[in-house]
Amino acid sequence: MVIQITFLKGMLSVFCAILNWKRNPTMQTLEPIYLSRLQHYLFCPRQFALIELEGIWAENQFTAEGQVLHQRVNQADQQKRGVIRIVWALRLAHAELSIEGVADVVEYHKQADGSEIPYPIEYKRGKPKTHRADEVQLCAQALCLENMHGVAVLEGALFYGEVRRRHPVVFDAVLRDLTVQTILACRAIVQTNITPKAIYKAKKCNKCSLLDLCHPKGFHKSAAAWLAAQLIEV
Numbered sequence: 001m002v003i004q005i006t007f008l009k010g011m012l013s014v015f016c017a018i019l020n021w022k023r024n025p026t027m028q029t030l031e032p033i034y035l036s037r038l039q040h041y042l043f044c045p046r047q048f049a050l051i052e053l054e055g056i057w058a059e060n061q062f063t064a065e066g067q068v069l070h071q072r073v074n075q076a077d078q079q080k081r082g083v084i085r086i087v088w089a090l091r092l093a094h095a096e097l098s099i100e101g102v103a104d105v106v107e108y109h110k111q112a113d114g115s116e117i118p119y120p121i122e123y124k125r126g127k128p129k130t131h132r133a134d135e136v137q138l139c140a141q142a143l144c145l146e147n148m149h150g151v152a153v154l155e156g157a158l159f160y161g162e163v164r165r166r167h168p169v170v171f172d173a174v175l176r177d178l179t180v181q182t183i184l185a186c187r188a189i190v191q192t193n194i195t196p197k198a199i200y201k202a203k204k205c206n207k208c209s210l211l212d213l214c215h216p217k218g219f220h221k222s223a224a225a226w227l228a229a230q231l232i233e234v
């Protein structure tokens, strides 16, 4: 009963988002948002805009570590282990929410009636975080899987490289709503085509791979504008 209420509340949030989406013709013409970008938005809306609008990307120690962790799961493959079918690098999409991406791993758990329930697992470097960005990305995968297979996906897991353990994530109404709101916020940035101003926060910015391109301490407009200003000076 609790599971059904959670699922229905979450679906209501998705339904409202789709309704608003369909009422806005401009939004419908925009390209799908890539699932990993949701995490970028929650880390820093400016980071999302620099990557999405200005096509800027740079690696640092943290992104490189993430890539190493993903080497195995980035190869499309599948395998059966007992009642679980495991699929690696599965392409996901939700046309109505206009999101798409690739799940690291999806386990399909066979039920007594022969049906399968998907269980997404996302690999992350480090250890469980105090923020919800990783959970939002995973929940967006669950929304795609529900849409693709027409079944309720109520739980998944984050696998953290440092602790090498699965951290279960329940897709409750609060997380589903946060995920939908994040998708809409990303959409709004793409629609307005405006890069948010930088707000320097040492703890966050010093971990950001775009630090040298963003100039959060000295320049608060877009990185493209900064680059243009440098060229004019030359």
Ligand code: SF4
Pocket: 043, 044, 045, 046, 047, 050, 198, 199, 200, 201, 204, 205, 208, 209, 210, 211, 214, 215, 216
């Ligand atoms: S350097 Fe700081 S403000 Fe700039 S994108 Fe990264 S986290 Fe955001």
